[in-house]
Structures are given as C-alpha cells and as structure tokens.
Amino acid sequence: MPPQTKTRTSVGFKAGVKHYKLTYYTSEYQPQDTDILAAFRVTPQPGVPLDRYKGRCSHIGVVPREDNQYICYVAYRLDLFEEGSVTNMFTSIVGNVFRFKALRALRPPHSIQVERDKLNKYDRPLLGCTIKPKLGLSAKNYVYECLPSGLDFTKYDENMNSQPFMHWRDPQAETGEIKGYYLNATPVIDRQKNHGMHFRVLAKALRPSGGDHIHAGTLVGKLEGERDITLGFVDLLRDDYTEIDANRSIYFTQSWVSTPGVLPVASGGIHVWDMPDLTEIFGDDSVLQFGGGTLEHP
Structure with missing residues (x-):
C-alpha cells in the first residue's frame, strides 16, 4: 500500500x-x-x-x-x-460577534391570559371599534350605547386625543364594564438608549469609507449630547492623531496617517446667538447649518 x-x-x-x-x-x-x-x-x-x-x-x-x-x-x-x-x-x-440574546426590555408586559383577565372576557374574540365620525360621536353615545353592547376596545382616530367630550372614565365606573383603548400616540413612548452601536463607531467608519460631511451634534441646540463626548467625535473626524481618552469615549490610539479629515456638521435648533459657542466648540473646519435660524432671522 x-x-x-x-x-x-x-x-x-x-x-x-x-x-x-x-x-x-x-x-x-x-x-x-x-x-x-x-x-x-x-x-x-x-x-x-x-x-x-x-x-x-x-x-x-x-x-x-x-x-x-x-x-x-x-x-x-x-x-x-x-x-x-x-x-x-x-x-x-457588529452583526456576528457574540451569540444573539433577547433584550430583557423588549417583551410584552402582559400576556393573552392577563389581557382577558383584565377585561373578564373569555372564549370569544375581543371586539374593537374605531370611533366614527372623528369628532361627531359624543361620549354619551359611545360609552353608554356601544361599549355596554359588547365592544371591548376603542381606537382613537387621528383627530381625537383627550377633549372634554371624550372622557369616559366616569361612565365606565358607572356601568361596571372594564374596557381597553388604543391611544392616538404617534411618537414612541420612550427611547431606546442602548442601540447596540455607538455613534462614534459610525463617525469613525465614515472617514475611511469616503464621507466628507457628517452630523456630529450641536451641544447648544435642541439635540442633546455631552460636551467631552461630542468633542471626541470631532477629533476622530478631523485630527491626524488621537490619543486614548475614556472620558471622551475614545478607547484607542489612532493614527490617520494621510487620511483626509471629515467636516462635522452642527444642525438642529441653532441660531445667530449660538455663534460664539459654536465657533468655540467646532472651530473653522465645520459646517454650521441654520434652518429656521436663517429663514426667521431679520
């Protein structure tokens, strides 16, 4: 062999x-x-x-x-x-470093059983109704006629919020029927602060991948942000060399050699009275973008 x-x-x-x-x-x-x-x-x-x-x-x-x-x-x-x-x-x-895990915060707060227990309704589909006409149905018509007749949920239409004629807590207490309702809440209830990847990662990645401008925050406008961390973004975008500084959220020493810098853009609720702070924070190599601050300025 x-x-x-x-x-x-x-x-x-x-x-x-x-x-x-x-x-x-x-x-x-x-x-x-x-x-x-x-x-x-x-x-x-x-x-x-x-x-x-x-x-x-x-x-x-x-x-x-x-x-x-x-x-x-x-x-x-x-x-x-x-x-x-x-x-x-x-x-x-970003996508495949550690094994995937379910976030503790992202889960239904109740369950189907708990929802049924709250309404005391079993062995049938739950029924709902969007209020129509949008502003023409009185609380008396809706609460005393529709809800006691078997409806379990109401959905507020877009024009309805909490006008005086739409309150129905007292009728609910009087009839003894526990009801649910879908609020007309177009924005999120709370923000997700931990997105899994910090903005500094995107800012740093933009520089070698071919970007010339990036919105880096304002500090003095309507967008929140900490001064040291925002200046850390700016240094990563413009400087030829950055040192480790955990207080500014810079975790690596980085030499950019001949890689050109990126212009940080400040925008969002800024106006002419913010100019001294903006120039002190961002310097000359930046873009200061005024929307309403330009159009509303005399």
Whole structure:
C-alpha cells in the first residue's frame, strides 16, 4: 500500500469541541499593528459574574460614568475581512460577534391570559371599534350605547386625543364594564438608549469609507449630547492623531496617517446667538447649518 494512502488506525480523528485556548483565545496575546481592534460595551446579567466574559476578550475596563457596565477589547486578524470592505467588517464585528440574546426590555408586559383577565372576557374574540365620525360621536353615545353592547376596545382616530367630550372614565365606573383603548400616540413612548452601536463607531467608519460631511451634534441646540463626548467625535473626524481618552469615549490610539479629515456638521435648533459657542466648540473646519435660524432671522 502506498505510504500516502495508508491509514493509521492508532491515530484517528477525535470528534468534539476544542478547548477555546486552542482556537481563538490566547491570554498572553499582544495586539499587532495590523490587527483590527474593537471595544464592546458589556452589561452583565444580574447574578452573572464579570469573570464569565473573560474567556472571550483580552481585557475588560470600566465605562466612565456608567454603573455596572464595562468595555471589552477584542483583536481581529486583518485577513479575516475582505480588503477594502467596511460592510464586511461591520457584518462580522457588529452583526456576528457574540451569540444573539433577547433584550430583557423588549417583551410584552402582559400576556393573552392577563389581557382577558383584565377585561373578564373569555372564549370569544375581543371586539374593537374605531370611533366614527372623528369628532361627531359624543361620549354619551359611545360609552353608554356601544361599549355596554359588547365592544371591548376603542381606537382613537387621528383627530381625537383627550377633549372634554371624550372622557369616559366616569361612565365606565358607572356601568361596571372594564374596557381597553388604543391611544392616538404617534411618537414612541420612550427611547431606546442602548442601540447596540455607538455613534462614534459610525463617525469613525465614515472617514475611511469616503464621507466628507457628517452630523456630529450641536451641544447648544435642541439635540442633546455631552460636551467631552461630542468633542471626541470631532477629533476622530478631523485630527491626524488621537490619543486614548475614556472620558471622551475614545478607547484607542489612532493614527490617520494621510487620511483626509471629515467636516462635522452642527444642525438642529441653532441660531445667530449660538455663534460664539459654536465657533468655540467646532472651530473653522465645520459646517454650521441654520434652518429656521436663517429663514426667521431679520
């Protein structure tokens, strides 16, 4: 039998999962100049020790001004990504780095059973009605005739909010019928503050991917933002070299070599009286965009 086709039965393939130290984690690893470095914010689940995350990263640091949050640093070899593709890099780093988990905040607050228990209605579909005409049906007509007749929910139409003739808490108490209603609430009830990826990541990615302008916040307008963090955005966009500064949310030293800078754009509720602050914050290499501040100015 030729040597290249001979099978050694004493040394066969052993199935199973290799220890993580043999694959992707090396405790003594020192990042190389050619590595792509990423910083991930980690919020441990209650009762889960932080040490559990150390098998997936090389270093963990505290997030300034944030309780119970940490920064986890991961180094990626450059050849893991398609050359010249920011999209491919984001697919791996943003979309497929840790295993997917359900967010604790995003879940129905009740359940079908609880909803039925609240209404005391069982063994049939729940019935609803959008109030018509929009402003022509009185509370007396609706609450005393429609709701006691079997309707379970009402939907406010777009023109209806909480006008005096639309109140029906007293009739509900009088009839003893518990009803539900769908509010005419077009904006979100609360904001999702943790989007999974910070704006600084997008701002930093825009520079090598070919952008010349980006809205970087205003501080003095109607858009909220912390001064140090916003100035950190501006430095990442314009400076040739940035140093690590966790208080400004800059987690890596970055040399941009010959990469041109990006103009930060300030817009949103700014006017002529904000000019001293805007020029002090953003300097000359910026775009100050006045909408109403231009058209309303005499």
